[in-house]
Amino acid sequence: MSELETLHIDGAWRAAASGATREVLDPADATTITKVSEADATDTDAAVEAARRAFDSGRWPGTPVAERADLLRRVAGLLQRDREDLALIESRDTGKTLEEGRTDVDDVTSAFRYFADLVANETGRVVDAGSSTVHSVVVHEPVGVCALITPWNYPLLQASWKIAPALAAGNTFVVKPSEITPLSTVHLVKLLIEAGLPRGVANLVTGAGDPVGARLSEHPLVDLVSFTGGLASGTKVSQAAAPTVKKVALELGGKNPNVVFADACATEEGFDTAVDQALNAAFIHSGQVCSAGSRLVIEESVRDRFVTELARRAEKIVLGRGTEPGVECGPLVSAEQLAKTEAYVASARADGAVVRCGGFRPEPAATRPASGYFYAPTVLDYCHGDMRVVREETFGPILTVETFHTEEEAVALANDTEYGLAGAVWTPDAGRARRVAGRLRHGTIWINDYHPYLPQAEWGGFGKSGVGRELGPAGLAEYRETKHVYQNLQPRPVRWFRG
DSSP: OOOOOOEEETEEEEEETOOOOOEEEEETTEEEEEEEEOOOOHHHHHHHHHHHHHHHHSSSGGOOOHHHHHHHHHHHHHHHHHHHHHHHHHHHHHHHOHEEEEEHHHHHHHHHHHHHHHHHHHHOEEEEOOOEEEEEEEEEEOEEEEEEOOOSSSSHHHHHHHHHHHHHHHHHEEOOOOSSSSHHHHHHHHHHHHHOTTTTTTEEEEOIIIIHHHHHHHOOTEEEEEESOOOHHHHHHHHHGGGTTTTEOOOOOOOOEEEEEEGGSSSHHHHHHHHHHHHHHHHHHGGGOOOOOOEEEEGGGGHHHHHHHHHHHHHTTSSTTTTSSSBOHHHHHHHHHHHHHHHHHHHHTTTEEEHHHHHHOOBBTTTOOOOOOOOOEEEEEEEESSSSHHOOOSSSEEEEEEEEEHHHHHHHHOOSOOOEEEEEEEOOOHHHHHHHHHHHOOOOEEEEEOOOOOSSOOOOOSSGGGSOOOOOOHHHTTTTTEEEEESSSSSSOOOOOOO
16 A cells, blocks of 8 residues: 555555545644545445445345454454554644544544444344234344545544444445545554455545535435534535435534533632633634533623633643643644634624633744644633624634523523534532433533543434434444344235135
């Protein structure tokens, strides 16, 4: 495999048919890391056809679940073997810190192990037909050829959330990583092959959403498309998939409220924890997280003290190249994302928001080249629901502040969004915590915490945050068809018709 042979189709690494390539940039200094092949519709068709042959004629769909589980466990072991290499790839490609990259590898490893255990322990469900002469069972079978389209912010993690259950269920697939951050997915496919995955089961095309993602979404030989990314792109995927009535799973981001009640700040320990977690919620990976707590919804009586301390700590966040020691937050992923962040802050200022910290590109430093896509963590106070910065997913280091006086108002503010991916409630009052969590229309609710997830618990959202779920038993079910097999053990004439 040469540097430019980043397409994996029908068991072979190859360059794009057109010979086209794309530079992959380091967001810390905008220099070129490497070049990858730039696939087009021709390459995409070849990948889909290979996956189709492997599903229809290959042995993977019929491989016993125990063997499929063993392969997933081998992949998990290889991920840990290459943990440092993958963390470095992810750090250079996305800008995140090495520690975040290591955490991603560990989370991915857990996902492969979880789906290995889940599928290995599952059997068909016997249905009581009410007769001793009937054997009735519900079984699960793979969907078929899966198109897996992943985003740029968590390329390894999101690819694995799709690939692990797809393989566990017995499917074949074509994965298309974001053209901005494809490198860790290339490495993951190498590990799948090393683990012994049969030819044609895993196919990889590196290229742009148009034409590659568009072709995958509409392709008549694809049975399922799973997409993680922005709302506009997800809508196009759904529309393209509709004529072939293929299964569609969409995770389209969120505008997530972090609701803090005054009683969470009644003690110094509680105050410190809530402020610290609000920083983590908003600024991990420079806010480039679909579940980022980018909306602080806080009780008015503690707003001034809380926001003042929050801004003070945000100003001290160490920005720089993610591979450098001591750096706490890296750059944005691209020049386009930096420009969007600047535009959102400008619109917030115009709408009357008060910048409590940030709101600018920081000065260059030893670990922060001038050419990098850095933006200071920004806290915008006195925000309201009519502002673009409050309503739209900014995907940058921007935290908006809204206030409430009553529990009813807190719930109304938190639910005042077209999205519904995640949210959090901070209060020591267990009754209030349960009430508010029960009324929030979001797919994940944290109580007195922010960001942790479990591979055994479903992930996904309400409203425009998407359709379907990843992780957990429902995440495996996305990649399966359900079949009812009804067997009459003593067949005889029915005599419905007497002729």
